[in-house]
Amino acid sequence: AKKEGKSQYCFFQENMLIEHQRKIDIANAIEPGLERGEFYICYQPKVSSDAEPRGVEALVRWNSHSLGRVAPSDFIPIAERSGKISALTDWVVERVCRDVADYFQDLPVPILVSLNLSAYDLKRYQFSDFIRSTFETHSVRPELIEFEVTEHAYLDNLEMANRFFNDISELGCRVALDDFGTGYSSLSYLTRIPIDLIKIDKQFVENIGLTARDDALVLTIIEMAKRLGIELCAEGVETEAQRDFLKIHGCNLMQGYLFDRPQELEQLKAIFATTISE
Ligand code: C2E
Ligand code: CA
Ligand code: CA
Ligand code: CA
Numbered sequence: 001a002k003k004e005g006k007s008q009y010c011f012f013q014e015n016m017l018i019e020h021q022r023k024i025d026i027a028n029a030i031e032p033g034l035e036r037g038e039f040y041i042c043y044q045p046k047v048s049s050d051a052e053p054r055g056v057e058a059l060v061r062w063n064s065h066s067l068g069r070v071a072p073s074d075f076i077p078i079a080e081r082s083g084k085i086s087a088l089t090d091w092v093v094e095r096v097c098r099d100v101a102d103y104f105q106d107l108p109v110p111i112l113v114s115l116n117l118s119a120y121d122l123k124r125y126q127f128s129d130f131i132r133s134t135f136e137t138h139s140v141r142p143e144l145i146e147f148e149v150t151e152h153a154y155l156d157n158l159e160m161a162n163r164f165f166n167d168i169s170e171l172g173c174r175v176a177l178d179d180f181g182t183g184y185s186s187l188s189y190l191t192r193i194p195i196d197l198i199k200i201d202k203q204f205v206e207n208i209g210l211t212a213r214d215d216a217l218v219l220t221i222i223e224m225a226k227r228l229g230i231e232l233c234a235e236g237v238e239t240e241a242q243r244d245f246l247k248i249h250g251c252n253l254m255q256g257y258l259f260d261r262p263q264e265l266e267q268l269k270a271i272f273a274t275t276i277s278e
Pocket of ligand 1: 044058059060071072073076089092116117118148178179202235236237238255256257258262
């Protein structure tokens with residue numbers, strides 16, 4: 001039994017080494033990948049409870065020459081820890097601004113475009129200056145842009161985060177709180193930062209209909225947002241039962257596979273050509 005324990009330990013250690021090496025490989029492939037154009041953006045619609053498009057969320061994708069497809073849940077945390085996230089975020093901001101200028105901004109109905117930011121981005125000096133100048137370069141209307149941040153990103157460095165939010169709301173952009181309910185327990189920040197929208201994390205949406213308590217939790221978040229005067233969007237809506245529950249209880253912005261998967265811009269244009277009319 002002792003021998004077996006030892007070989008299991010070695011096996012465990014070997015796996016850790018392989019995993020560690022993969023993280024290093026990913027970190028080292030990000031910058032060359034940006035230069036070689038391996039990254040692209042998919043857009044997932046946010047719709048009203050009647051499935052009318054109201055906005056889109058930009059989600060980064062990576063098809064690496066050396067590593068193949070890498071999921072954002074794998075490379076974003078590595079980019080954050082290895083200091084590569086600023087280059088990646090800047091690329092996303094620039095890419096999305098071009099798409100807004102070339103397409104979204106000219107649609108006959110207002111379509112909000114959201115971008116995800118990392119905790120690290122909020123701590124960067126002059127990041128809001130970069131955003132402002134990228135808007136200017138592409139003549140992007142700031143009111144159409146929304147930044148999705150997690151409560152973790154906000155609480156990580158209050159002073160820098162507050163400065164960023166001030167700059168961003170002065171510019172006229174919107175702020176959305178992502179993954180709501182999954183992080184810290186303190187809710188006091190909800191009254192201190194200019195939050196326009198709260199996204200109910202998909203883990204809560206997934207549990208709708210399971211137990212009375214799961215439902216009560218979602219109802220409480222809906223009620224809270226109403227009382228605070230903050231818009232609400234449910235993410236990860238996959239079933240009609242989830243949609244109906246959310247709709248009945250007054251959450252009228254939703255996102256999920258039930259409506260659309262994240263799409264490359266060309267496919268999204270085809271979808272919007274049939275769902276958006278003047
Ligand atoms: P997130 O911001 O919470 O994004 C939602 C994730 O849920 C996306 O995964 C989306 O594809 C997925 N999703 C959408 N609808 C459904 C559904 O109905 N069911 C299920 N099961 N999943 C759904 P994705 O694209 O793999 O992104 C994962 C995370 O990576 C994002 O979570 C976000 O934290 C991060 N991320 C993605 N793009 C960027 C980016 O450009 N910058 C930064 N900093 N982070 C990003
Ligand atoms: Ca234009
Ligand atoms: Ca998000
Ligand atoms: Ca989320």
